[in-house]
Amino acid sequence: MYHLKFLVLFCIIPGIYLWSADSYWSKYSSEGINYNSDDSENGMWSDDGSPYLPDSSWGKSCSGCTCQYKQSSLEKLGTCTNSMSVIGLTIPDNITAKTFPVTATSINFLGCTFTHISEDSFSNITGLTTLTICKSGLTFMPDVSKSQITTLNLIDNSITLDSKYKGTLPDTIEYLALTNNKIYWLPSGFINGSNLRLVSLGGNEFVNFPAASLGEIPNIMYFGIESNQLIQISSNHLLPLNTSTFVHLNLSNNAIQYVQRGALNKMQNLKILELHGNSISQIPKGVFEDLKELIHLDLHHNKLEKLTSESFIDLEKLIEFRLHSQSPAMTTILFDSMINIGKALKYLFISQNGLTHLPHQVFMEANFTELIELYADNNLIKNVTELGESGYGIKLRPTYLRKKKQLVAFSTTPNIVKLYLHNNLIEMVNNTDFCELQVLQLLNLRGNRLNETHIQEDGFKCLPVLNYLDLGSNHNMQYVPVALTTHEKLPSIQTLYLDSNMISVLPSETFTNVSTLVSLYLQSNRIIAVENNTFPEQLRTLYLYNNRIVAVEDGAFPYEVNTM
CATH class of the missing domain: 3.80.10 (Leucine-rich repeat, LRR (right-handed beta-alpha superhelix))
Structure with missing residues (x-):
């Protein structure tokens, strides 16, 4: 017998989360990046809303x-x-x-x-x-x-200087924070001091890098000149920053189009390089080469449509690499664009571009065994295991054909824990697509073109520790795929998203045998009825709001489940 139950519309209004700089960069504490609260409060912050604010x-x-x-x-x-x-x-x-x-x-x-x-x-x-x-x-x-x-x-005043200014800084200075003023010029040698640790010139009106203003700064650690109007960076600009203590250069949110070959590797101890939000459209060979200590490279929001041969060479300690959100969108990554950068790489961001394939052509050239998070969402990817021909070019078509036969997708990236593929054009999940990823815990396939017939029955069976799977907002998914209905097919799943599809019915025992499932999201479908014995006993949270439910059978929900 069916009885109507009330379902609660549960709404969360997201807040704004701010991180202090020392908290944000603490992820590299094991690499010797140990910022403190004084660093955060005295100029070391980003004014673009992300990732950290004062x-x-x-x-x-x-x-x-x-x-x-x-x-x-x-x-x-x-x-x-x-x-x-x-x-x-x-x-x-x-x-x-x-x-x-x-x-x-x-x-x-x-x-x-x-x-x-x-x-x-x-x-x-x-x-x-x-x-x-x-x-x-x-x-x-x-x-x-x-x-x-x-x-x-x-910080945050209206300071400007002209050639009449004759002031100097005492040698005792450790923090110089001039962020968000109207400064376009500083006197020769003004930035000087044997104790100077942090300099922040962000959010001013510099058109040229103030190289002449840099004096003797042997203990400089951080130099930020983000959100100005810089157009180019040359070797001479950065020479004063070649010290044993200098680890962090922030050049983000300028108008930089050109970085001279050899300019960056003058700073042999550089660990963090922020170049996002500029106008870099090409990377000549030698610009990002032999930065032996670099652990973080951010180039997102530039104009890199194509990564050409030998764009990045010998970045052996690189941990996080951000290439997402290029404008115009990045469409091509050549197979030899990243040479010897995979030894330490843990986080790779190629999201929000125009890529039609995952960069298997790069992964095939080396072992990326440290890679644990891959962000490839918001692209044009249709097939996650296919090798893209554009990664080789017309002249190397024979190489492409040979490599295509050799490819075992994800075999050189076996330790990925989180894989973000949402908002692509993926049309099929085959039984063996992800089987090389034996430690995968999170898989986001939201917003693709999958439905119940395009996910093979054992599509996730070979993922022994997968505990988070998002299949929401897919293409015309009217029924729950068989691949999601038993413990054998989803051996460790805890959180499953199937919201915002077109699912209309939940037959008895649909999820009953998914014995590890704790949270299930089915909101915003077309469900009209919930039959008895549909959900597993251990289920604790079930989202069903914004459906068309008119009948719920007695005993449909486990005793302790929270319906929302």
Whole structure:
């Protein structure tokens, strides 16, 4: 007998998640990348919304001065002590050289508005170690040459300099954060200091790389000049960064079209290179060659339609490689475009391009046994095991035909744990397609052209530890594929997505014998009835909202399942 049950529409509104820079890059701690919270707070962040942002959740406060108020507004800053901080307030006083004691050590203005501030306000404070003026409309570079400053943080102001500026930085400086100002020029040798650890010039108006502004910086670790207007990078630009301590160069979100051959490998200890969001359309041989310590290379959102021969050579320690989201879309990866880069590679991103095949032509040239995550979603891939002829070109057609016969898909990438293939044009899953991936745990095939007849009965049987499978939003899938209906066919599955298809019926015992299944997503189908004994006893979460259910048989749901 059937009874109507109420099904709950469960809605989650996603929040905005922000990571501090030290948290984001901690994934490379074993490779010697050990950023701290001071690094995050003093200029080392990205302003494009991803992947990391600074914390600017400031309130309103005044401390370290007498701070006289009238109602809720600051009426007078008053007499200040050696350590003071004002947050989110308008400063009514005229800030001059007499405002702060010469013994002051820490001065902080965050999100303030100055009525007036003199350019010599900080010039005589010899004991000053920290000066932070952020998002406060400051228009000039403070003179701190007589101080003992270690941290100069002037993020989010309107600072500009011209040839009249004669100031210098003391040798004590460790952090120079000038992000998001209006700076287009810095004096010769201005960026100087034996203790300087981090320099951030992002979000300014540099058209040319400020090579002449770089002095002696033997302990520099990070240099960021992202989100400017740079067009090219030459060898001379980067010479001052060739130190034993320098590991991280951020050139992202500029207009870079050209990187001179040999420019990058002058930095022999470089580990992280961010070049995403530029206009690089081709990679001449030798640009990305012999970067022996490089572990992270990001080239996403450039204009790389084709990776030509020997584009990347001898990047033996590369762990993460991002080539996704090219515009125009990348359509071709030649078989010899990546030479000797697979020894340590764990994460490869080729998503959001125009690729018609997985890059088996590259994988066949070496062993990629460390690769654990492959992101190939949002392409034009139809067949996951086919070798693409475009990876060889017309002149090497005989080589292509020979390699095509030799190909055993995924045999040189056997340790992939997560494989993202969603939003492609995949039309078929054969019994042996993924059988070389014996440690695969996550497989995302969402948004392809699969249906119940295009997935062979044992399509996933050879994947002993697959616990997450997404087949949602596929092409005209009207019935649950047989490949998903027993423990033998899905021996370890825990989470299964079949939502947003055209499934209309759930016959008895459809999932009963899938003994490891815990979460099942069937929302947004055309299901009209749920028969008895359809789901396994251990199922704990079942999504069925946005269907056409008119009848549910008694005992259809396991006792402890949460229906949504």
